[in-house]
Amino acid sequence: MKIAFINGxxxxxxxxxxxxxxxxxxxxxxxADSITCNAIKQSRAEIMESLAGxxxxxxxxxxxxxxxxxHLLRLLDGIQADIAGAAAPGAKLxxxxxxxxxxGRQNGIALEMLQNFCARAGLAWAGGLGVGSGxxxxxxPIGHGxxxxxxxxxxxxxxxxxxxxxxxxxxxxxxxxKFLYTAAVHLGWRLQAKRNGLKPRDIKTSx
Amino acid sequence: MAKTLILHxxxxxxxxxxxxxxxxxxxxxxxxxxxxPCIGCFGCWIKTPGKCVIDDRGAGFxxxxxxxxxxxxxxxxxxxxVSPDIKAVLDRSIGFMLPYFCDRQGEMHHARRFDAAPRxxxxxxxxxxTPEEKATAQKLAAANALNFGAxxxxxxxxxxxxxxxxxxx
Ligand SMILES: Cc1cc2nc3c(=O)[nH]c(=O)nc-3n(C[C@H](O)[C@H](O)[C@H](O)COP(=O)(O)O)c2cc1C
Numbered sequence: 001m002k003i004a005f006i007n008g009x010x011x012x013x014x015x016x017x018x019x020x021x022x023x024x025x026x027x028x029x030x031x032a033d034s035i036t037c038n039a040i041k042q043s044r045a046e047i048m049e050s051l052a053g054x055x056x057x058x059x060x061x062x063x064x065x066x067x068x069x070x071h072l073l074r075l076l077d078g079i080q081a082d083i084a085g086a087a088a089p090g091a092k093l094x095x096x097x098x099x100x101x102x103x104g105r106q107n108g109i110a111l112e113m114l115q116n117f118c119a120r121a122g123l124a125w126a127g128g129l130g131v132g133s134g135x136x137x138x139x140x141p142i143g144h145g146x147x148x149x150x151x152x153x154x155x156x157x158x159x160x161x162x163x164x165x166x167x168x169x170x171x172x173x174x175x176x177x178k179f180l181y182t183a184a185v186h187l188g189w190r191l192q193a194k195r196n197g198l199k200p201r202d203i204k205t206s207x
Numbered sequence: 208m209a210k211t212l213i214l215h216x217x218x219x220x221x222x223x224x225x226x227x228x229x230x231x232x233x234x235x236x237x238x239x240x241x242x243x244p245c246i247g248c249f250g251c252w253i254k255t256p257g258k259c260v261i262d263d264r265g266a267g268f269x270x271x272x273x274x275x276x277x278x279x280x281x282x283x284x285x286x287x288x289v290s291p292d293i294k295a296v297l298d299r300s301i302g303f304m305l306p307y308f309c310d311r312q313g314e315m316h317h318a319r320r321f322d323a324a325p326r327x328x329x330x331x332x333x334x335x336x337t338p339e340e341k342a343t344a345q346k347l348a349a350a351n352a353l354n355f356g357a358x359x360x361x362x363x364x365x366x367x368x369x370x371x372x373x374x375x376x
Contacts, residue, residue, distance in 0.1 A: 069244065071295075077290070103314055206321055
């Protein structure tokens with residue numbers, strides 16, 4: 001069974017989306033012929049070619065301004081008329097959206113947009129997962145410690161993708177308290193700013 | 208007089224025909240032709256705080272935001288949200304907020320960089336906007352307002368760009 005993953009992070013490397021795709025591919029397992037496209041590095045034509053004949057499409061991307069990153073939105077807008085004809089008949093769309101804020105449910109609007117996309121494109125919306133505190137995937141292996149919940153959610157999603165069944169919509173947060181996540185992210189910003197030669201107060205400039 | 212910034216996605220000729228009567232009183236920012244998409248580098252928070260590091264006209268919208276009382280987004284409706292051209296401008300403008308988290312209504316959001324935020328008025332146009340898309344757009348506008356620290360927002364739907372533009376006059 002062919003499964004086409006689309007990475008919708010515009011980062012050149014080291015995206016949370018990439019790590020999530022790798023974890024899903026490991027869970028979908030052997031026997032699946034999986035292929036990964038990248039919405040920023042590849043042209044629309046190249047991506048359409050990769051999706052051809054696929055019964056399962058899996059979009060994995062970061063939440064941007066409560067929605068879909070512009071380059072990925074442009075791709076979806078551009079392929080809505082042709083995608084159903086190119087993918088396998090009855091092809092299903094799954095999605096994993098990760099965000100920077102703690103609550104995974106904040107990805108719900110982006111998931112709804114994908115459902116609206118499916119209605120226009122003639123694809124079957126098969127549901128998806130909102131992953132809160134997405135940057136935490138760099139803190140521990142998925143399935144362990146603070147990433148335990150995410151591991152379980154991806155196990156369930158992978159089983160649905162493999163079985164061709166609808167996944168419904170759900171969201172997860174890390175097994176890690178919100179106040180510690182906040183403290184860690186805030187410290188991270190200060191350290192990164194310092195590496196760029198800035199003082200902590202420069203971050204707050206309003207000039 | 209209240210300061211209004213209009214962000215639209217109309218091609219230049221159409222913008223001239225539909226919006227030129229508004230140009231005197233407002234600042235108009237065209238999302239078309241498309242600006243470079245955000246590359247997710249967070250430079251607007253930790254390299255050049257409050258400014259996008261990509262050097263094209265897409266960086267300009269953010270610099271206009273703090274002075275406004277109202278921002279109007281005249282956008283083609285796409286899947287319950289704004290069009291790719293408008294979205295490219297919005298994605299490039301998160302430096303309007305600080306990278307630091309705060310709590311709003313029990314949810315995590317970003318702290319404000321500036322004391323006040325403009326009102327957001329969404330004017331969506333499209334010949335066949337579905338009820339589902341309208342419902343999503345309402346949620347999006349509320350979420351965007353919360354995220355940009357805006358206290359007030361509104362959402363309107365029109366069948367054509369012309370009808371939407373006329374509503375602004
Ligand atoms: C332009 C931009 C807009 C963003 N908007 C949101 C947002 O509205 N809500 C949120 O929780 N996170 C937001 N984020 C944070 C990203 O979703 C988060 O950093 C994510 O983990 C990045 O995933 P990636 O590494 O796969 O690109 C935004 C990030 C950027 C660069």
